[in-house]
Amino acid sequence: MTTPSTGNTPKVVVAVIPARGGSKGVPGKNLRRVGGVSLVARAVASALAAESIDHVYVSTDDAAIALAARAAGATVIDRPAELSTDTASSEAALTHALETLGWSADVLVFIQATSPFVDPVDLDAAVARVADDECDVVFAARRTHAFLWRLTESGAVGVNHDASVRLRRQDLEPQFQETGAFYVMDAAGFRSSGFRFFGRVGIAVVDDLGSIDIDSADDLELATRVAPMLTPRAAIEVDAVVTDFDGVHTDDRVHVSADGTESVTASRADGMGFSLLRRAGIGLLIISSETNPIVSARAQKLQVEVLQSIDDKAAALTTWALERDVDLERVAFVGNDVNDLGCMALVGWPIAVADAHPLVLSAARVTLSAKGGHGAIREVADRILTAPGSAQPTLEELWSRSLPTP
Template identity: 30%
Template sequence: MAAAGGSGERRGHLAAVILARGGSKGIPLKNIRKLAGRPLIAWVLRAALDSQAFDSVWVSTDNDEIEKVAKEFGAQVHRRSAEVSKDTTPSLETIQEFLQHHPEVDIVGNIQATSPCLHPLDLAKVVDMIRNQGYDSVFAVVRHHMFRWREVKVPGEGTVPENLNPACRPRRQDWRGELFENGSFYFATKELISRGLLQGGKMAYYEMKPEHSIDIDVDLDWPIAEQRVKRFGYFGKEVPTVVKLLVCNIDGCLTDGRVYVNQEHESISYSLRDLDGIQKLMEKGVTILLISQRNIHPSLISTMNLPCEVEVNTINKMAVLQMRMSEMGLSFYEVAYMGCSDSDVECLKFAGTSGVPVDASTAAKMTDSFSCTQGGGCGAIEEFAEHIITLMESGR
């Protein structure tokens, strides 16, 4: 379809199409596997729907479970044929089949289900490029600062640089880097697709932020993607985060987990930065409860000058958490929890918002929790507090 004359506006039906085959061999049914608490495909569906830039949003699949999840998150479903559901089938052929069954569609935005950090604003800007700026195809790129060298194919053969002068290596801040496709999306007109092209005509790239540019292909990508999504993903506009209670483990979160002892008394250390974080949350109306499995002496607690309530000798942390929730009339969705040890895992899994220091136990890190860059006793609580405030203020 050609752009309208005069104004340059391109009209016609614009459809978002997410390809989600059920037979992925790298990660079986990866498109609906939970990532940071939601099916993988739900992240891009939410971005596409909330952009309000598409006339329709579709998932093309051959699988009943994927169809169910797609409809649950607001997409229409196109049941693709077995002929375009093979391991070797190019995406282009699957999109061409979709267009054969949906002749009303004039422009396709092919969005990859494996790009969970996609944001609605990016999609809206790309649609504007297609609709109003005269481009026939637009695709996503990310900027990398990597030096390339020619591959050696014959033993003993020397290599040569392909994008740098070794005698004058540029500093990162002095080099703009290079643009690489990241696979997040490919927009193209029906006319191009019918000619066997996803890129052609008047082409343009859309540069995505590095933190939003991630793709999941194998299992090793999963934990990296999960942490990236928790920090930079789009969590939706319809359900804002509301935290009314933060329960935090003293041992290993407020402190570094060490206890200093002599013949008369014991002592612990903590960061004043974390007290600042606690104060920031309290100013936002969040109730703070610090807990410890240890029976810390009251005199030691009093010398810490903590601005919030402290409960020690808490053998069953979940019981303490649930009792406080009952007293305040809260659901798990309104609770944040920060822990670092295996005894915190149950609470971390149930809390609506959870966090762990960088030096937390493996079991604690494996929960669906925000992972701080700071360790216990070194600013992790402040970092988690800022994360909570960001979620609440952004409506995520």
Template identity: 35%
Template sequence: MTSKKVTEAYITKNIITIIPARCGSKSIHRKNIIDFCGKPLIAWTIEHALKSRYVKGVYVTTESDEIENVSKRYGAEIIRRPTKLATDTSSSEEALLHVISEIEKYRQIDTIVFLQATSPLREEDDIDKALEKFFSEKADSLFSATMLEDFCLWEIINGKFKSVTFDYKNRGRRQDRKPYYLENGSIYIFNPDILRKYSNRLGGKIVFYPMPLWKSYEIDSIEDLKICEYFMKSRLLKKQRDNFLLKNIHLIVYDFDGVLTDNKVTLREDGFESVVVNRSDGLAIGMIKEMGIKQVILTKERNMVVETRAKKLGIPSLRGVDNKKEALIDFCKKNDISLECVVYIGNDLNDLEVMQSVGYPVCPLDAYDEVKSISKVILDVPGGEGVVRDFLKYIVTHICPK
């Protein structure tokens, strides 16, 4: 366990995170901003860094306008990288040295956390745990690694196989073999002087931060992308959802278009509009009512179809609302409900402000990236495909008795 004295030492340090992200990937087009589990790939790494208790600034170095815009949207600061440092032969160390020289023009840097966007399989506390180990062991540099306890590696020399990590003529017992450590590329920590002295991210006293093997996959190919998506969904996102407890939920608010519908409208020649809704949502809303949780539809849409659907469901609707946040605040005051006890399920940019004001922002799978970035739960289905039914699963699983 980290002592209070050592922890306070981290807080006083000028610790920054640098994330290099160039646009010239050959294996996957636009790799750093490709969709990965509902967000641009680089967004996950930016968010990991921003959630650190110790990091004071998060910087993305890139030569790409597109990567810059995405990174800014998720909260990173940008250091524009010269094109000569963004070629296929450019090293990460060259980019890191350039970033340091630019930042040190206006602020001191004590410690650097170097993260790679293509290694997104981290838990929220991995960066802080790595920093704690770095400082507690008084290291000059650190890399994250996986310990391989039974790894039989061969190489070919002059056309002949040669065992490298073991003696195939004298295999011995598996448990007697010495472990090896696989540098996984997820987290590097070092002092700026180490990088300057060695032109390398590692030097001086080197320590490692242990991570399980499944966190060691990097995205360099479409196959890697699929593997990482599997572990992100089955290990990390599932854990976050399992830890998300719905405590004292008194109200669930539904946007209409893109939540209760698939965001499409059928327009007839006579001007009559119709939408498609999901029957399973009606069943789910009825079950939520039985739990004693209030529900309301809140939408900018003025079409009578909203009121018709609300009456069918037996819940109130607020339609034709231009300022959703003000309307929700007024509704909650009239019903004596705290905003902290409100779930808002939205999908579009006009939901952002109101979602940020409630205790539990939730969104469907196909919501805008900005909406996903503030949501505590991203559902497994897109709008109109049973959003309420899918959310009911989380209520049943996680709601705490009053």
């Protein structure tokens, strides 16, 4: 939608996300995943979710990033090699993007993919301030009351405080630290100045957790840990659900009798979950690294295809999806342990049960509230079948189908 302005003509708002392929600090950074979603896809999703942004573009020199950006819903602008070096400025990429678009934007939203937690509400508020001529530029920053120091030849000197008078931290005048997450600019002003700061500059104050910027492996680890806290309980929109068996359908324990016979405990709620998914036309598969008659018996009971004795689960999943023309971005994989990480890296919806290994929790886009063997599959089913705008039948309709015919 176009953004209203104080004048009679609505403003056209364009978001540009520069995302080059080269990165020395974190190789392949823009495709690294946080909460199971690549950084470039997260940036695109934030821009698309902002009501005020009309068009979303990703400027890149990298084919893999371009593919991920298009899959996320952005339009790709091919960036020349000379504008994709370590020394090339973001302003150069923005200028090239706007020149490619014929300078048709009134408001330019510059979003950096290295900030994985950009809130669309913050974007809309910043756009409104520029569109309504309150500011020429609005940038994201976090408020800080930190005591700042600088080193001189004679020692450390207070920057924002008198070191001889120790104020309470809350009594310090607040400072604002630029996060780099986004900059909203009047496009004509940017064209004239060639730089992101010009005219009347305003600050969009964002929360501390949402201000994380990824510039190192430690930053990436921090963002991965924080993601579950900042990701709302979202509906899962997929065409197929693939699961591990032990630790997902079961609580990862095995009961062994005196004669060596093994048995496990499964959840009837999970059985209903699979039944509802099957009736809704969702593709289903169980992949297990072991060969166990228990797995075969459970899969037969659930009427679910099963692949057993699989050493390379990721390869098996890829082959299965190709044979059925299923887009892996539209697949959910539910896992619990490290041998599931390969599959989780392939799919659009990597899901971890609540008691999964820490590495699996870090790789997940969704972490379930249910533990393995305690209704995890039913939780997945409910979140798929209640997706907003889903074309799937309602749970009530599916339930009525499961009743015996009178």
